Amino acid sequence: MNYYALTPDAIVDAMMSIGLHVDSGLMALNSYENRVYRFKSDQDGALVAKFYRPGRWSRAQIQEEHNFLFALAKAKVRVALPLVRDQQSVFVFNDMLFAVWPAVAGRQFEADNLDQLEALGEQLGRLHQVGATFPLVHRPTLSTDDYLLRARKVLVTEAQIPAKLKEEFFKRLDALIARTCVLYQPKQQLSLHCDCHASNILWHDGPWLLDFDDCRTGPAVQDLWMMLSGSRQEQLMQLDTLLAGYESVREFDSSELALIEPLRAMRMVNYMAWLAARWSDPAFPANFPWFNTPDYWQQQLRVLDEQLQLLAAPPLSLTSWN
Structure with a gap:
């Protein structure tokens, strides 16, 4: 059975092997x-x-x-x-x-709905209560070694960066990596969802957390920061709402807010490396046609600069909001 070209017959046979019948509606x-x-x-x-x-x-x-x-x-x-x-x-x-x-079943989670955001915070508090006592011994830790240093090696060998941009790209990338490695020093780590963004949440009488495929060990704020968007003031309001739900269940260490921009930098670099590493999979050029183009890599130079500026700025602070 070919993973890269799974046929309906193969899927049906796999389901039958565990006593399930595909009766209708088979859809990728x-x-x-x-x-x-x-x-x-x-x-x-x-x-x-x-x-x-x-x-x-x-x-x-x-x-x-x-x-x-x-x-x-x-x-x-x-x-x-x-x-x-x-x-x-x-x-x-x-x-x-x-x-x-x-x-x-459910509808799309509305990240700009404060009631839904507070309910999500409560669920994440419950998740982290479990995560604090449920070690993931077989799964990796959210680390700069994996998300930055390993990712850089992938970009060197797999990314199709134009020759005229390559030196400048890696110069800025290395500056980002160096700064992030200094700033990313989590004090406490627990088992996380780790990929908690709006597309992995449905709303049906409350938030449902989906797709734990990337679950691993890391700081609690990793499951919160991707819900924040907009201006600094808007992010503080969203964060305050999330934590109102979260802290109804579990205390949040506000010092972890200083990890948000390092975590964003890590996700950014890891995402580039993920696309580069998967480029031989036919699904990736078909679904990400903008990747590996000269325009894409030119844009990444600007993105790296912007993220370096965010790493140099003061982190979000709940005291400045309250």
Whole structure:
């Protein structure tokens, strides 16, 4: 079975191997890192099957993600739980790892809705309560070694940066990396969602947190900062609202606000490296046609400069808001 060209027959056979029937509606969903399909089973309802990209996570790492989800659901965090068959939630078909979830109904999360933002904060507080006592021993830590130094090596070998821009690009990138490595010094780390943005949240009688594929260990603020946007004053209002919900469950260490811009820099560089590393996958040139163009790399020079300025600015402070 070819991961890069999964056929409907292969998907149906994989589902049948664990006793599920694809009765209608087999449809590919918008996912790049894995291959994800929604279908209808007359017996089990609407389901979503995820085929994991070979070589990215081990079976133990995927199982740890699922175990984290089970612990979160027990603590009343709104997460979708993978189906279990014969006490297993990670399955293998033709050497390919996959899992199946019930489809979550809901509408798009409104990041500018303060009521929804406060409810999300409460859920993240519950998530981190569990994360503080549920170590992810098989998963990596959110680190500058991975998100910056490893990512730089990928960009050197895989990115198609025009020769006339390459020297200046890496000069600015190295300045960003050096500054971020100095500033990113988390005091406490716990198990996180780690990719908590609006596209990974649905609203149905409250927020539902989806797609824990990137879960790992890191500082609590990692699950908060991607909800912030707009001017500094707008971000402070959003942060205050998030923390009103969060601190109804768990105290937040405000010193972690100084990690927001280092974390943004890490995500930015890691994202560039992710696209470069996946460029041989046919799905990536088709869905990211703007990447690896001269205009893209010229724009990244400006983006790196802007982020260096943000790293030099004073961090967000709740005292300046309150």
